[in-house]
């Protein structure tokens with residue numbers, strides 16, 4: 001008789017770090033993230049990417065960051081470069 005008591009259920013082995021947008025894996029530090037992408041049909045550059053992804057290295061589930069998630073970092077960069085809004 002074979003019983004499935006969950007002893008070889010490995011689905012919980014992967015960290016679930018979804019909910020906090022990130023650019024690196026919080027588990028292993030890998031910055032290669034797997035995400036669904038859309039390419040621009042003419043240039044084949046990345047036009048969009050999905051936020052539901054996972055770490056390429058350890059397979060942890062992640063929420064992939066987008067530029068608005070890094071708004072603080074960007075505003076700091078803008079200030080240090082002395083850019084102004086004088087249109």
Ligand SMILES: [Zn+2]
Nearest residue numbers: 025028055058
């Ligand atoms: Zn990882």
